[in-house]
Amino acid sequence: MNQDYIKPDNWSIIEEGFDLDRVKSSESLFSIGNGAMGQRANFEEFYSGKTFQGSYIAGIYYPDKTKVGWWKNGYPEYFAKVLNAPNWIGVLVEINGETLDLASCKVSDFKRELNMKEGWYHRSFTALLHNGIEVEVNVRRFLSLDMDELGVIKYEITPKNQDATVVFKPYLDAGVHNEDANWEEKFWEPLQTQHDINEAFVVARTFKTHFEVATFMHNSIYLNNENQNAEPVFTDTTSDKVIFTYEQLVPKGQTIALQKLGGYTVSMNHASADLIPAAQKVIQKGLALGYDSLLQNQIDAWAKIWEMSDITIEGDVKAQQGIRFNIFQLNQTYLGKDSRLNIGPKGFTGEKYGGSTYWDTEAYCIPFYMATKDQQVARNLLAYRYNQLDKAIENAAKLGFKNGAALYPMVTMNGEECHNEWEITFEEIHRNGAIAFAIFNYYRFTGDYSYIPEKGLEVLIGIARFWHQRATFSTYRNQYVILGVTGPNEYENNVNNNFYTNYIAKWCIDYAIEQIQKVKQEYASDYARIMSKVNLDDAEMLHWKKVADHMYFPYSEEHGVYLQQDGFLDKELVKVHDLDKSQRPINQKWSWDRILRSPYIKQADTLQGFYFFEDHFTKEQLEKHFDFYEPFTVHESSLSPCVHSIQAAVLGRMEQAYTFYLRTSRLDLDDYNKEVEEGLHITSMAGTWMSIVEGFGGMRVKNNTLHFEPRIPNEWNGYSFKINFRNQILKVSVHQHETKFTLEGNSPITVFVNGKAVLVEPNSLVTV
Amino acid sequence: MNQDYIKPDNWSIIEEGFDLDRVKSSESLFSIGNGAMGQRANFEEFYSGKTFQGSYIAGIYYPDKTKVGWWKNGYPEYFAKVLNAPNWIGVLVEINGETLDLASCKVSDFKRELNMKEGWYHRSFTALLHNGIEVEVNVRRFLSLDMDELGVIKYEITPKNQDATVVFKPYLDAGVHNEDANWEEKFWEPLQTQHDINEAFVVARTFKTHFEVATFMHNSIYLNNENQNAEPVFTDTTSDKVIFTYEQLVPKGQTIALQKLGGYTVSMNHASADLIPAAQKVIQKGLALGYDSLLQNQIDAWAKIWEMSDITIEGDVKAQQGIRFNIFQLNQTYLGKDSRLNIGPKGFTGEKYGGSTYWDTEAYCIPFYMATKDQQVARNLLAYRYNQLDKAIENAAKLGFKNGAALYPMVTMNGEECHNEWEITFEEIHRNGAIAFAIFNYYRFTGDYSYIPEKGLEVLIGIARFWHQRATFSTYRNQYVILGVTGPNEYENNVNNNFYTNYIAKWCIDYAIEQIQKVKQEYASDYARIMSKVNLDDAEMLHWKKVADHMYFPYSEEHGVYLQQDGFLDKELVKVHDLDKSQRPINQKWSWDRILRSPYIKQADTLQGFYFFEDHFTKEQLEKHFDFYEPFTVHESSLSPCVHSIQAAVLGRMEQAYTFYLRTSRLDLDDYNKEVEEGLHITSMAGTWMSIVEGFGGMRVKNNTLHFEPRIPNEWNGYSFKINFRNQILKVSVHQHETKFTLEGNSPITVFVNGKAVLVEPNSLVTV
Structure with a gap:
């Protein structure tokens, strides 16, 4: 640094x-x-x-x-x-x-x-x-x-x-x-x-x-x-x-x-x-x-x-410079005009990692582009995956899956897998979940359902098929299990029943079935076209549903938390805080096996599930899981601090949220990881934007309506951001004791601030 | 083939x-x-x-x-x-x-x-x-x-x-x-x-x-x-x-x-x-x-x-040719004159696998050399490891272990690790157990205790230290666990609590403590020399013992078997027999992730423990475990059929034992795996010898005495082998209805045949 x-x-x-x-x-x-x-x-x-x-x-x-040193089939x-x-x-x-x-x-x-x-x-x-x-x-x-x-x-x-x-x-x-x-x-x-x-x-x-x-x-x-x-x-x-x-x-x-x-x-x-x-x-x-x-x-x-x-921050030049650098680099990398392109992890700043497309796009970047560009941009990012569906089906077939099951690649340029660590390429399959989630998220934010009957449903079906086949029945548990995966925490490999993976797998199936029903009822001709193409019948969907309905989630009664994976409690649960500083970062100080058997978490894993599916859980549950997992998290991925910043903010822990924010926003400018020579961390920059808008601003979309729970770090006098919400621009300015809203557009909208409805008229200021 | x-x-x-x-x-x-x-x-x-x-x-x-494609620390x-x-x-x-x-x-x-x-x-x-x-x-x-x-x-x-x-x-x-x-x-x-x-x-x-x-x-x-x-x-x-x-x-x-x-x-x-x-x-x-x-x-x-x-087989030319080919190649590869040398997996027949020394030497080859050569040969093989103890301590230190803990390499020429798949190099640590077991086995067979105070004890101490540090305490189980290992079954990686590994770890600690006590009592000057060198005190040994005494072994009440590792029962337990032939061998037909999450076993794993520690278990337990695991075993390692042949023989299943025997003895001659071009499978050839002597002949050493339970495949008229037992040569000839013993030496010995004592005088024939 x-x-x-x-x-x-x-x-x-x-x-x-x-x-x-x-x-x-x-x-x-x-x-x-x-x-x-x-x-x-x-x-x-x-x-x-x-x-x-x-x-x-x-x-x-x-x-x-x-x-590779040793080839794997x-x-x-x-x-x-x-x-x-x-x-x-x-x-x-x-x-x-x-x-x-x-x-x-x-x-x-x-x-x-x-x-x-x-x-x-x-x-x-x-x-x-x-x-x-x-x-x-x-x-x-x-x-x-x-x-x-x-x-x-x-x-x-x-x-x-x-x-x-x-x-x-x-x-x-x-x-x-x-x-x-x-x-x-x-x-x-x-x-x-x-x-x-x-x-x-x-x-x-x-x-x-x-x-x-x-x-x-x-x-x-x-x-x-x-x-x-x-x-x-x-x-x-x-x-x-x-x-x-x-x-x-x-x-x-x-x-x-x-x-x-x-x-x-x-x-x-x-x-x-x-x-x-x-x-x-x-x-x-x-x-x-x-x-x-x-x-x-x-x-x-x-x-x-x-x-x-633009996001403005008053009273903290370094924070201001950091967020603008992130927004600037994202716009330098991808402007959303061309659905053949995507957001490389290093953008135009280096070669590392190869490929241009990771699950980062769906999990981290789409929210930024959705809120700061015309909705066509996010739609282009979704279409990129639709256009590569055939390759995802081929990719799954290479690994033994059938019948149109789709496994999107971990890293790709043209839809073909281009990674070659078996523990990532073959096992970090949760990426498939993020791709389905982005379809859901796009509709939730934009209200544009048309993407699903036109393109998205086929992707959802291919993904649901994959999860159905990938889960296996454990007679021992009398439930479906997903064995041999790597979760978002890449400091664990080949684990069984990663909570996040199992949870998003179940969700993908449920969501696909739900959308099939909706398209059937509301878009009959699309429905007919798709069904004849994918050759899907009710019997197959019943099989899917059985898997989703009987999915196993590892849970600890003692701690009241879902377990990151089977056997997590067997680990030596020494908190990061109690680790000698000389041992950090563990990815440079420890041999790989030691990292793997440690409880240390590279980036949000179970908590990534709580981020995506926040409304499936109570705040008390979030708190319990945050308090259980964050102390074992070393944040050695550029994608880690932002999710934790958002969740700390939700839990009202502003100091912690601010610390995480600084870490994500100036990662490259202050060269935290001593590797900026190799290029910038482009995709995690979208996480910085989320830290402010979703974390401090508390922005959510529920039932077609914007909700905010504005909070502000003590170190700042104020901050502001804009949201393109359904073709109107809402500007939000947060200060220590008030939040102001202005709307560029034609129709008044109601937003909820800390649960209270607030009407915002076009071109007039509302202070809360 | x-x-x-x-x-x-x-x-x-x-x-x-x-x-x-x-x-x-x-x-x-x-x-x-x-x-x-x-x-x-x-x-x-x-x-x-x-x-x-x-x-x-x-x-x-x-x-x-x-x-490598992706470097790991x-x-x-x-x-x-x-x-x-x-x-x-x-x-x-x-x-x-x-x-x-x-x-x-x-x-x-x-x-x-x-x-x-x-x-x-x-x-x-x-x-x-x-x-x-x-x-x-x-x-x-x-x-x-x-x-x-x-x-x-x-x-x-x-x-x-x-x-x-x-x-x-x-x-x-x-x-x-x-x-x-x-x-x-x-x-x-x-x-x-x-x-x-x-x-x-x-x-x-x-x-x-x-x-x-x-x-x-x-x-x-x-x-x-x-x-x-x-x-x-x-x-x-x-x-x-x-x-x-x-x-x-x-x-x-x-x-x-x-x-x-x-x-x-x-x-x-x-x-x-x-x-x-x-x-x-x-x-x-x-x-x-x-x-x-x-x-x-x-x-x-x-x-x-x-x-x-020589081993003779009457009435089956192919079996005769097979066993002689195995014995011939072992002797071409290693004659035991030089303790700087070891038994490469391909001998002088190819380059594959690199290195010259695997755990194969201790687990498979030492019994052959012990019984067919002067005991100095096996002692040289043990000394090879003693001479590399410093490197094994260095190797462990690189992985974060301390205080003289020794981790022998997976593959080596000079004591340094030369493998680089993390799941093998860092995690297939059971190899350390085989090295300790060979010391025990050498003494059991030869009666030459001098090796232990002279050299072996230091190796045992380094290995015990490793296991003590490698096991971690699970507060959840209130027992010690060993996380993140690869067992002998290399079709599983990064598993927790592999039974074989946990069992041999506990045994290594117990055996080291036992030998320390014995050397202390019987070899006072060696004891003093060693203790001052390794700096070991009673307090440390108490810590070791705590780990050994509270080691966790995964067990299924339902099946009455120890589990190969945590979570084995979660697998889709389809037997090999029910797998479509087109899917075999799975290491050529399936992608690596699919192999890993399957129940299929490459070579004896839990059963390897039953082979080493046969007398720790009843025959009923062996049968239960054999019947549970063998049906999931694909025997895609050259080291697999021999152990199963021996155990099938113990269980009186001669047809199965014979089938496994043929597979091991003519593996290369009949090119079962279509890879003989790359060289011969030298180390597994010693397993072929074991199949006859320990399997069909039922030879064991208990309390300084040879025991036999001779059995003969229906296909053979007779077979014979010789054993150098404590500097006298015992020849054993087994026919369908009788077994003959002759002794070259000076002192009569008592052997047990099917539990009955038989006195064999020098240079006279005894028929049982």
Whole structure:
């Protein structure tokens, strides 16, 4: 953890001073993205220090051959990797023949700023080169939200102490590799390079998946903001690289700038033959708009996003910065326009974990997108799973399931499983539950039932079939059991009767049956279409129901709690609090077997069930379970603190809730886990948002109505958030002694505040 | 399975006819070894077909960098691989300029014979070359038991249809690699080549472990058994290879022979500088003896081994061939001269599994070596573990254990763990129990207590400490539990309270305390030495005892059986018999999770406890447990059928015992598991021996006395075996209606036959 790394600021992420050991961390923290592409904050110029180079394009992946020590039957042959994409940001810089390299020259006044309000990244420094020339450098980079194939760089150099010959060598490079490649294979095959006076294109294709990408650039040279209409003095081309060389004498004190437009056109969106023409159009449009308009459009587009999704916090700059960083990164990663895309755990900030889609999307991200975007965005996320239902059925069939049973993958790009730890891939099957729960949650929040007859019901049926087959009858218990699973707590493997898994399995079956009946009655033609497709009859549903009705849940009479799994009470129940600090984090200090037999919980497990199904249990039950499990929870998953923060808030334990909140909101900014170098924890950022809205704000939807139980940490003067509830925007501002509501929309709505109905009229303030 | 592959024969393994698809399998089956080195039955001449090349030297290994998909804390960095050693058997052959290659010429009368009685391997065939020349080829190869650094090849060629120019190119080659190398690295670094007129040396060193090996050869050419005193016409040398070229015109019908002496001298046994001189001495001695004497000595040496360890079976050639193959291979692998060596699971026949030492040694192999060799051999096997005690303590410390607790590795070469599946490496801890049990078993059988005060007690203390720390107290049960283990049944992982593990843990503690008391009373100076070394006091032992006295064993009142582990009864208890044949073997047909949650048992687990501790239980209890568990046992481990065969025999179920016997004794010969290509299952071969001696013969040692309950399968007329019992040799011959005993020795002994005392006088026959 490093609390002094990033300067506190309401709207920007700021680093001051150049530290070679922080370069990789800052490359993660200052990453930019626009939902379609993104990059780590790698330097444009040559850098000989430690760096983790990464540019990424949404939806482009590579099925890297699986690497394991010991093969287990059922492993997927390939692991879909997030693909490091061709580099378009690179600009080599030479000053009087000396290459600018921050690792070798003398750097002062180094500063990075990620301006979250306006959506750009800026870097400035003064460099004293070995040849004695001192230059001031300013670089701004942004990826356009409006034109999501386009990125813009303005690279400015001002010689400070003498005239200098400045050479810019902007380039495109498809000869990139993944740091996490299993077998050090190349993932890209270069197909074609093409260049014109100031613009160039490198077309490359991924091996195996055959995505084609044209990476492009267009360069202009400005002296003191005056376009020089310069042409390259030299152009170097290889099969996967194009480099232009621009040379200009720059008088001392004057500023030379390279404006580089760049980006990608992709075969997911264009015919192969159109990739270069499409890129040319992007360039033309970008040039026509010009740098200033492009930047202004970017500022306007981010203003629109903030208008809807901003959360303000008064009296606590670090908390304010933290929540905005989380919201900003979520919007950089996924904007919800394209149902082929999803929310990778590292977004566009790293390669780790591979795949783009975990159960995180359904469990953590959908609530955020539902409440801060048009409902179509959440619907696209649901449709992503619908579109992959066939693959989920194939996946289940590989593991011996039949008759259309669907097991969604633990990690995926295209619907195929790409994880290969047996204890996760084969056994962490509760993920299937979260996917069904998201359908329920979408309808509960949006009131849009149409998704279920159109698409959702088929998913629910495939999932119910899976649970029905996966549960087995224990003659010993005379109940159905689910053996050999891994629950959300990945610090236990291959356990029997994980409460959370059994509970959500039963719920999935019950909910599927309920929705089948509803669709049968209210959407007869959809019903007929679906039933003929899935070949489901009443007899089969009776079998499902038998499993749901006789599901076993491990329970301790003594403690009055459901047990995380069979045998939990056999563990040596020493609380985290009584563990020596030197033993933490256990995932770094203890061997795996010791973790497994310990009672320590990585993230909410039984409590995850209490989070999803809060209204199935009393507050007393929640308290009992929270008091039983939280003391054994080490929160070593980024997904852990948020759920606990929400539940602590429900239980009125605001200090604890606030502590958990800080831990989730500044996880990356303060580098709690000393791993931010590898990229950001994108999906858990949605949990931070939930901590405020559902935790402190106490927002719930019950019977088509918004409910709030506002609470506020002592440390804050106030906070506010907005909710897009059924196409009207409700703004909620909470202060120590009052809560204010304002509504942007046309129809008055009734909300419940601490159980009391409050009418909120459009465009008028209600204070409670 | 392939029952017609190997011709039935009492003393030889014979293959007739050349089948390209069987070459790799036969390379395994016809492997030869002499305890110090060995090779697969690779062809000496060039072969372009599918082959798995392998030469091995006992004790020489390489720590290959661990390969896993997902790293877990505690994994060893390196995995010790059985090392493919430099090739000394190679002889390229050209006939009138055409290379002899069985994959490309026309082969007839192909025959292999592994003569187990005399210890040699012979191959003969007729080859019609593309150039029209037909030759008859006879090759005999053996590895000297007397001079275990020396191997001998006689390669004879007789042109059948015309005179021919025969070129022999014998070579040495250190440029070998392992098929199972994790990262395709080279394991050998060539240091030096040296050659004289007919002899050559290649010295190479293993990377990292720095074993140095001189591989040598000496060649002579004979025409019709007349030494030609030929010299090579050409010598080709590279950094890791020496090739001699001998050329000779051979008249039609006459026989040219290359006699190649070869082998290794190794830095484990010689100073580095002496490797070549030592090899020269071996060559000189070999030449002085000459081929005929070397062969005769080999026959004599094997006769001595057979004299002691042979088992005869009358009336069932396949059963006879099977048991001799097992005994032969065990003796080829390990002769017990060197306590630095152990019994690799594939011996000198393949690379699979890595390491040389599993719990197989203690659980399966020691009884065989104890009864068929001088007791020093078993003592050497025990000492191997004593010598690695420090490493076992280090290994435990890596996993968080303290105070001299010892966890022996699952797989090892030098005492360090080299396995890396967490469910095995970290959790299959019952191996520690077998190591203690072997100490008990050695004393029970040999009556030699001296091993315990000298060495064994320290091992017992380290192991007791481990179990004491590994068990945890369950307040819920008010007993000690052992969580998160894998039992002998590796088709279950991370289970709680595996009966076998808990039982042997308790036994280890009890036995250690008992031996400490005994040593204290009877070996005061050893006691003082050991206690001051291990720093053990009575208070600590009281803690141990508390764990042993309050150990929990899962038990089912309903079934009257101990449960394999907690939750076993939750499983869907469908018997193997009711499983569709298409689903077998489940380890090939089912995904891993499905296997884990099934009730199916890979090898004896609870029953392994009943095997080790037979006299702790009644025959009725054994029957109940056998009837409960065997029906769920799929016997997909080579170690499974033998224990079940013994127990079926105890229960008087001779048909079942016989079926299990056949499965264990001809596992490799009939290639039951279709994997003999990879090498033989050496350690389970000792289980075959146990099936006869302990199963059919019913041999036990109780109170320093041999007991027998002889039974005989209906299919046999009779069988006999010998037992070295306390330096006297007892021969037991069982027929359908009588059992005969003869004793080679000086003192009469009393044995019990079906509970009745029988006096056996030296050198006289007793019939019961």
